[in-house]
Amino acid sequence: MNEEMRMxxxxxxxxxxSTQHQPRNVHLVGSVPLGDAEEVFRAxxxxxxxxxxxxxxxxxxxxTNWIGWQALFIGSNPHFEKSxxxxxxxxxxxxxxxxxxxxxxxxxxxxxxxADAARAS
Numbered sequence: 337m338n339e340e341m342r343m344x345x346x347x348x349x350x351x352x353x354s355t356q357h358q359p360r361n362v363h364l365v366g367s368v369p370l371g372d373a374e375e376v377f378r379a380x381x382x383x384x385x386x387x388x389x390x391x392x393x394x395x396x397x398x399x400t401n402w403i404g405w406q407a408l409f410i411g412s413n414p415h416f417e418k419s420x421x422x423x424x425x426x427x428x429x430x431x432x433x434x435x436x437x438x439x440x441x442x443x444x445x446x447x448x449x450x451a452d453a454a455r456a457s
Contacts, residue, residue, distance in 0.1 A: 361389040367402065368394035373457045393457035404429050409448050 362384050368376045376394030399405045410416055410432050417435050421428040434443075 358387060359384075360387050362387050363390040364388070364392060365390075366392060366395060367400065368392070368396070369400075370394055370396060372396050393453075399453060401427070401429075406448060407432075409445065413445060415443055 364380060368379070370376050370379060373393035373396060376396065377391065380388055380391050395402075404427070407430050411418055411430070415435055415438060416432040419431040419433050421430055
């Protein structure tokens with residue numbers, strides 16, 4: 337979306353006029369920078385109302401930093417060892433590497449937390 341299009345759009349907290357196209361069947365994906373899932377659901381419902389079709393829980397709390405929360409699960413896998421963060425990266429997140437070469441069939445994860453997070457939300 338170019339800058340000109342964004343500048344002409346109504347603010348998200350104001351309803352679009354009846355002459356403007358209003359999105360239907362809106363499907364939100366990913367993180368929302370709010371405190372918890374309830375805040376995300378309330379804000380999305382207030383702003384998008386009946387136009388909302390799908391909504392994530394906002395990936396709030398420990399999951400707020402994209403996949404950074406996966407470090408705990410990857411780090412607990414005995415096939416990986418922690419490497420120092422890249423000093424030139426956007427955020428100093430830990431990196432992991434395989435301790436020894438493995439085939440894809442030899443590598444498994446007990447749990448990654450996504451199902452637990454989905455049930456909790």
